[in-house]
Amino acid sequence: MAGHSKWKNIQHRKGRQDAAKGKIFTKLSKEIFAAVRSAGDDPTTNTRLRLAIAKAKDANMPNDNIDRTIKKASGDTEGVSYEELTYEGYGPGGAAVMVEVLTDNKNRSAAEVRLAFNKNGGNLGENGCVSFLFERKGFLILDREKAGISEDELMLAVIEAGADELESSENEFEVMTAPDEFESVKSALEEQGFTFLNAEVTQMPQTYAELARADAENMIKLIDMLEDNDDVQNVYHNFELMEEHYEN
Missing domain, CATH: 3.30.70.980 (YebC, transcriptional regulation domain)
Known part of the structure; x- marks a missing residue:
């Protein structure tokens, strides 16, 4: 295949996750919790839960953690409710960015996502501005x-x-x-x-954005800042990561 490897974008995220197992386990637990609350605790009938469990196991999350989260979500846990939100915007150089959030405080999440964009040369856009x-x-x-x-x-x-x-x-x-x-x-x-x-x-x-070195460095900072946020579940972008972007 000519051109870039899509896997490089995934590798960057997984490398970040591997460096912070506690943080990724927190995010995976929230996804499992929300999946159970949305469609029940049986993974044979709840596709979202089945995929969340598979993702947790791929990240080497202990089975006890998975089972405990499912049981907690299945119980009468009051005061715990997560809202799913998607933010869209542009990173430095105009690269498209989608941010999936699972949060118990949407005002906090909105402010923190906006700050990440503003601090790293991007700007948050309207819903639908890049999802296509x-x-x-x-x-x-x-x-x-x-x-x-x-x-x-x-x-x-x-x-x-x-x-x-x-x-x-x-x-x-x-x-x-x-x-x-x-x-x-x-x-x-x-x-x-x-x-x-x-x-x-x-x-x-569906298309990829090639960025100048300075924009690429700021784009990586934006992605990292977003992924460091406990409310952020996934960050998708069309920035074409290249080997030279990792050079010091």
Whole structure:
């Protein structure tokens, strides 16, 4: 595949999460809690909960933490209510940014998200200003070397599994699916012995923005500041991360 690897954007986020397990566990617990409150505590019938549990396990969240959160959400917990919000805006250089928030205080979250944009050369926009640039997709990444098969062989496997698209970069295979097909495709590939560097339902940018070095540095600061916020669940952007952006 010519051009960038979509996995680089995911790697940046996962690297940040790995450096702060306590913070990511807090966010995962909130997602599990909200999923239970929205559709019950049975993951076989609650797709959102099933995906939240899978995401928690991928992050090595202990089973006791997961079970405790589900039980807490299933009980008569008074005074705990999370509101789901999405903020949209532009980062430095005009890159599109979407921020998914799960909060018990929307005024606090709005102020903190706005501050992150303003402090790092971006600006918060109106709902819908950038969401049309993204498409919700299932996204699975395989290490090219560990996959142990050619791109053509894998193409047949992912088509048979029901995936929409396969792309390849130097080190990875990137599999895209419809959101509703994500779990079945993942299971089908796992049954064939494949393991994943990453597997999630996410918002995929349809176009990418290349930024000048100064804007790229501020964009990374904006992403990091947003992801450091306990209320922020996900940050999506169309900034094309390159290796040189990590150089000191």
